[in-house]
Amino acid sequence: MVQYEKARLDASFAALSDATRRGVLEQLGRADASITDLAEKFHMTLTGMKKHVSVLEQAGLVTTEKVGRVRTCKLGLRGLDEEAAWIESYRQLWDARFDDLDEVVEELKRKEKLDGRNKRE
Template identity: 80%
Template sequence: MTLTGMKKHVSILEQAGLVTTEKVGRVRTCKLGRRRLEEEAAWIERHRQLWSARFDALDELVEHLKREEKADAHRKSK
C-alpha cells in the first residue's frame, strides 16, 4: 500500500470514530477508538441475538411447512 493510500484509510477510520490519531513532528500515532468499537460490537451482538431467535423460529416453521407440502404432494399422487 502506498503512503497516500494508507493516509486515506486512516482518515476514513478516524472520521468514523474507530481510531484516534496524534501527530508529533513527522510521526502520526494511531490508537483504536476502543469505546466506539466496543459499543458497536455490543449492539451488533444484541441485534444478532434478536435475529437469531427470530430466524430460529422461522426455520422451525419453514421445516414444518416443507413437511406438510411433501405430505400433500404424496397424498395427491395416490
C-alpha cells in the same frame, strides 16, 4: 431495542466498510505505527493512507500524535461495544425469525408425510 447514536454508528460502519481500514485496525492492534509504515505495509501512497487514517480518526477508532515529522497512529480509546450491541440485536432478531421458519418447514414436512400415507391407503 437499545437506542444508538446514529452519527456514531454511521461513522464507525463507514470506517469499517473498507478492507484497508480494517487492516489498519488489525495492524494497530498489534503495535502502534507511523503513517509512513502503514502506507508501505499496504502498498499505497502516503496521501492515500492519510485519508484512511483520517476516516478512522473521525470515527474515534484511531488516534494520531505528531512528534517532529513523524505522525504515529494507535488504536483509539473507545471500543466497538455500541456497534457490537447493535449487530447483536439484529442477530437475535434473525435467529428468532429463522427459528420460526424452521417450525414452518417441520410442520410442512409432517403434513407431507401424512398426505403421502393417506394417498397410499
